[in-house]
Amino acid sequence: MLNLHKLPGTAACVVGAMLLAACGAEDSVPAGDLPPSGVGAPSAAERARVTGLGEQAASALMASLGAQLMAAMEAGxxxxxxxxxxxxALPLTDGAASGFEGVSLRRTTSKPRNPANAPDERDLAVLATMEAAATGDDEVPGVMIEWDDTVAHFYAPVFVQQVCLNCHGDPGGFSEPLAEKLRELYPDDQATGYALGDFRGVIRVDIDRQP
Ligand code: HEC
Structure with a gap:
């Protein structure tokens, strides 16, 4: 689980917003598609708070990732x-100061590159729902939230963009140095073979519930 530490700069936000918009996380599918699993069903106000924080945190992650990826791709x-x-996983925001206290996030997928990103049981259920929609006729939910007693688990889908194909596309197209590096770091890599627009996984934002 990542902690949030430094807010990305404005340029990074723009990139992130673009990526996230392309990902469909801003569409208007209502949050809370899964029933509350613990006591204390969320109020409308809590739902709004969790949705707002979740979207902000997921955007910050995508912004940071997108900007850093582009810079690094250009450089090397x-x-x-x-x-x-x-x-x-590097820290993104300064908890209390930025309003992200009690918020942590991670990425997960049913085809992880790094086994440390493998889904838990809750993640698997959400991934299954989104994958069924992505491969069927339904639209992938823009947001899903699972509630338990103390934590709200906010999920935003991530889709494959052009830049992602460099490392998650057809491995036959990878340069030998890249293929070698990936083999060395990730002997169990499952995260290749994606096409543009494919559903790749989710950003999960865990948000402490307030009594
Ligand atoms: C330069 C190569 C590269 C590019 C480009 C890239 N990735 Fe990755 N991706 C990786 C590596 C390496 C990991 C493993 C990270 C780790 O060790 O946690 C990874 C992990 C992930 C994960 C976490 C789950 C897993 O498989 O371990 C997601 C989700 C992901 N990438 C999505 C994307 C998306 C979306 C894009 C495009 C916006 C993208 N990646 C672009 C190399 C890349």
Whole structure:
């Protein structure tokens, strides 16, 4: 689970907003598609708070990732940029000061590159719902929220953009140095073979519920 530490700059926000918009996280599908699993169903006000915080945190992550990826790709190409997607776990915001206290986030997927990003049971249920929609006729939910007694789990889908194909597309197209680097760091890599627009996974934002 990541902690949030430094807010990304304005330029990064723009990139992130673009990525996230392309990801469909801003569409208007109502949050809370899954029933509350614990006591204390969320009020409308709490739902709004969690949705707002979740969207902000997910945007900040995508902003940071997008900006850093582009800079690293330009500077050194995919091999250098591998460290960016690897270190995306780096802190993003300064908890209390930025209003992100009690918020943590991670990325997960049913085809992880890093086994540390493998889904837990709750994640699997959300991924299954989104994947069924992505491969069927339904629209992928823009947001899903699972409530338990003390934590709200906010999920935003992530889709494959052009830049992602450099490292998550057809491995036959990877340069040998990139393929070698990925083999070395991720012997169990499952995160290749994606096409533009594919559903890739989710950003999960855990938000402490307020009594
Ligand atoms: C330069 C290579 C590179 C690019 C470009 C890249 N990734 Fe990654 N991606 C990686 C690496 C390396 C990891 C493993 C990170 C880790 O160790 O946690 C990863 C992990 C992920 C994960 C976490 C789940 C997992 O598989 O471990 C997601 C989600 C993800 N990438 C999505 C994307 C998206 C979306 C894009 C485009 C916006 C993108 N990546 C672009 C290299 C890349």
């Amino acid at each position: 190409g995919p091999v250098e940029a591998v460290a960016v997607c690897r270190n995306v």
